[in-house]
Amino acid sequence: MSRRALTSLALHAALVAGAVVTLAPLLWMLSASFMTTGEANASPPPLLPAKATLAQYRELFVRLDLGRSFVNSTVLALCAALLSVVVNAAAGYAFAKLRFPARGRLFTGLLAAMVIPGQVAMLPVFLLLRSMGLVNSFAGVILPGIASIFGIFLVRQFASSVPDELLDAARIDGAGELRIFWSIVLPLCRPILVTLGVLTFLGTWNDFMWPLIVLTDDAKWTLTVSLASLAGEHVQDTELMMAGAVVTVLPALLLFLFLQRSYIDGITAGSIKE
Amino acid sequence: MRRLSSWRAREARAGLLLVAPGLLLLALFLALPVVAALLLSLTDFDLYAIGDPSTARLVGLGNYARLLHDPVFWKALGNTFFFVLVGGPLTVSLSLGSALLLNHRLVRFPGLFRTVYFAPVVTTLVAVAAVWRYLYHPRFGLLNAALGLLGIGPVDWLGDPQWAMPAIVLMAAWKNFGANMIIFVAGLKAIPESLYEAARIDGAGPLQRFRSITVPLLAPTFLFVGLTTTIGYFQLFAEPYVLSGGEGGPMNATLSVALFMYKQGFRWWSIGSAASIAFVLFAVILAATLLQRRLQRGGDA
Numbered sequence: 001m002s003r004r005a006l007t008s009l010a011l012h013a014a015l016v017a018g019a020v021v022t023l024a025p026l027l028w029m030l031s032a033s034f035m036t037t038g039e040a041n042a043s044p045p046p047l048l049p050a051k052a053t054l055a056q057y058r059e060l061f062v063r064l065d066l067g068r069s070f071v072n073s074t075v076l077a078l079c080a081a082l083l084s085v086v087v088n089a090a091a092g093y094a095f096a097k098l099r100f101p102a103r104g105r106l107f108t109g110l111l112a113a114m115v116i117p118g119q120v121a122m123l124p125v126f127l128l129l130r131s132m133g134l135v136n137s138f139a140g141v142i143l144p145g146i147a148s149i150f151g152i153f154l155v156r157q158f159a160s161s162v163p164d165e166l167l168d169a170a171r172i173d174g175a176g177e178l179r180i181f182w183s184i185v186l187p188l189c190r191p192i193l194v195t196l197g198v199l200t201f202l203g204t205w206n207d208f209m210w211p212l213i214v215l216t217d218d219a220k221w222t223l224t225v226s227l228a229s230l231a232g233e234h235v236q237d238t239e240l241m242m243a244g245a246v247v248t249v250l251p252a253l254l255l256f257l258f259l260q261r262s263y264i265d266g267i268t269a270g271s272i273k274e
Numbered sequence: 275m276r277r278l279s280s281w282r283a284r285e286a287r288a289g290l291l292l293v294a295p296g297l298l299l300l301a302l303f304l305a306l307p308v309v310a311a312l313l314l315s316l317t318d319f320d321l322y323a324i325g326d327p328s329t330a331r332l333v334g335l336g337n338y339a340r341l342l343h344d345p346v347f348w349k350a351l352g353n354t355f356f357f358v359l360v361g362g363p364l365t366v367s368l369s370l371g372s373a374l375l376l377n378h379r380l381v382r383f384p385g386l387f388r389t390v391y392f393a394p395v396v397t398t399l400v401a402v403a404a405v406w407r408y409l410y411h412p413r414f415g416l417l418n419a420a421l422g423l424l425g426i427g428p429v430d431w432l433g434d435p436q437w438a439m440p441a442i443v444l445m446a447a448w449k450n451f452g453a454n455m456i457i458f459v460a461g462l463k464a465i466p467e468s469l470y471e472a473a474r475i476d477g478a479g480p481l482q483r484f485r486s487i488t489v490p491l492l493a494p495t496f497l498f499v500g501l502t503t504t505i506g507y508f509q510l511f512a513e514p515y516v517l518s519g520g521e522g523g524p525m526n527a528t529l530s531v532a533l534f535m536y537k538q539g540f541r542w543w544s545i546g547s548a549a550s551i552a553f554v555l556f557a558v559i560l561a562a563t564l565l566q567r568r569l570q571r572g573g574d575a
Binding site: 022101118119145149178208 | 512
């Protein structure tokens with residue numbers, strides 16, 4: 001065997017081993033979710049169900065009403081993604097292309113504020129929402145997270161590449177600034193807006209700490225909060241918990257698979273220095 | 275001339291109008307709360323004060339002083355540092371290792387492997403933490419079954435205070451390495467292939483090429499990844515929350531600073547005290563950021 005073939009073999013062996021280890025927890029989750037109650041609690045643990053059943057999923061949706069949490073998570077993530085795209089696109093475009101007073105200083109301020117960890121603001125934000133009557137409401141979950149410094153940066157970077165001539169031509173044609181933003185800039189920035197939308201959707205879908213704090217009424221819980229509560233009450237019901245985990249993880253994974261390009265662009269865009 | 279200046283005015287108006295929603299939201303939900311948190315951390319704001327804020331009293335730096343004498347806080351800080359100092363390097367090395375493998379020119383289907391390695395990143399933390407909780411089960415868990423095949427005795431991963439934090443580190447490394455990997459791959463792709471060619475012609479071996487081309491050119495990416503991982507890991511919360519049923523046990527072995535803050539603030543409603551914890555966390559993260567920026571500047575020089 002040539003040296004090249006040996007290298008290639010070792011390389012692929014390592015990659016496949018890594019892939020197996022990476023996927024094992026997810027595959028086991030999927031497999032255990034089709035087992036009958038108590039089946040997974042054996043030693044050694046079974047890798048596949050003796051006879052696949054949807055009983056756990058039925059239990060989740062029929063008796064435990066997880067469908068409601070699923071709808072809540074979907075609605076919240078969609079609203080957050082839409083609002084975040086509009087708000088951050090507007091600010092990002094303005095910082096990139098429009099001259100207005102204090103633009104530089106405002107932008108430097110945003111840069112500096114990026115180091116503030118979210119936890120610092122949580123307590124006062126909770127008190128603020130409480131005084132606004134927004135505790136235990138969907139608005140309380142998404143409102144604090146709509147404007148994002150990262151999102152503004154992402155759009156600003158992309159919008160800088162929109163040619164000034166195009167904007168000036170529209171101005172000469174008599175288009176108003178808002179009209180230019182809406183019908184020229186937004187369509188041109190579509191790729192980055194999709195990225196931002198996907199990132200926000202998944203961020204909201206996966207978020208746990210904030211909905212846990214804000215939502216007190218279990219009818220309004222998101223999937224993550226419901227799942228954590230189930231994990232407390234049904235700690236012995238491995239198979240049921242795995243079905244719940246599948247219901248929570250699968251939509252996020254599918255969305256990622258379909259929009260992989262946009263998602264990965266967003267992650268790498270943050271790392272590129274100006 | 276008049277037309278130009280009226281254009282400018284319109285542009286300025288539009289600019290302010292477009293940044294306004296974002297900046298107002300950030301002011302309301304970030305700037306104002308940070309200032310408020312600082313003030314709260316100087317008071318004994320508690321459950322009664324939520325109903326009637328006038329009952330809160332200024333206690334100066336009392337909350338901070340109490341923290342310094344609270345062994346539970348030190349435990350939480352120690353746990354968090356353990357997570358950052360052990361979990362951070364572990365995650366970043368896995369990321370770099372997998373990126374180097376993926377970027378090798380002999381690899382077939384790099385896109386497929388990339389997708390697989392990245393999958394844990396998009397999964398929901400609460401859900402996969404529930405999965406890992408069963409993988410870590412001392413009797414029925416897959417991990418102990420696998421270790422048993424290697425002749426390693428059963429470990430009570432989440433029940434033994436000694437192993438609980440390493441268990442969280444392991445899960446976090448699995449969940450997060452793919453994100454950094456993507457960034458490393460982008461960094462590696464940006465290194466011109468011609469440099470490697472030239473070095474090969476000059477007779478440099480693979481190790482030497484790695485040391486004198488890859489390492490220096492990847493340094494900025496490395497520091498970016500190190501910084502974001504450090505900042506993220508200092509905010510450890512959901513992993514111990516789910517794996518320990520919201521308590522940070524056993525015996526506070528997995529209590530992180532953020533979880534401690536959550537318990538103080540949102541379970542016991544000692545908001546003043548919780549705010550001081552948040553600010554200590556902020557200070558620690560800020561110090562770590564400045565330290566790494568300085569290292570970066572030292573590296574560039």
